[in-house]
Amino acid sequence: MPELHKVMAVIGEWVAKAENDLKAAVYMLEMHDECPADTVGFHAQQCVEKYLKAFLVLKRIDFPKTHDIGRILALFPEDVRVPLTAEEQRTLTNYATVTRYPGDYEPVTLSEAKRAVRIARRVRRQIRKLLPKEPLSRRQQ
Numbered sequence: 001m002p003e004l005h006k007v008m009a010v011i012g013e014w015v016a017k018a019e020n021d022l023k024a025a026v027y028m029l030e031m032h033d034e035c036p037a038d039t040v041g042f043h044a045q046q047c048v049e050k051y052l053k054a055f056l057v058l059k060r061i062d063f064p065k066t067h068d069i070g071r072i073l074a075l076f077p078e079d080v081r082v083p084l085t086a087e088e089q090r091t092l093t094n095y096a097t098v099t100r101y102p103g104d105y106e107p108v109t110l111s112e113a114k115r116a117v118r119i120a121r122r123v124r125r126q127i128r129k130l131l132p133k134e135p136l137s138r139r140q141q
Helices: 002-029 037-058 069-073 086-097 110-130 133-137
Strands: none
Touching (some): 002 037, 002 110, 037 069, 037 110, 069 086, 086 110
């Protein structure tokens, strides 16, 4: 039983971090024209990544240190479907690996940032249905 308790604790930690990323993204959207859209995209990606990793912890599937959403999803059991298109996976991954740094790319728009948050919320809903209630009910820090 102690091992299960440890797994639940780790899931709770991933969920808490994911929730904080989503809160940060939503809060920044309230800045409207002053919103750092690329940062919103990054936090939306982080929310998705951390929820996916929480699920992998539950299933006791090892995962690499990566921000690549497609690579993380490739580790999921075949019977578990996560509502992310290939394009959404690439876009979210870019928010964590490309647009987060200076470079030669089109800036992230406010509309794209809002879409990223909608995607994060959709994945959040789906994964929370698959996780046990115990780590979800812990007070978020």
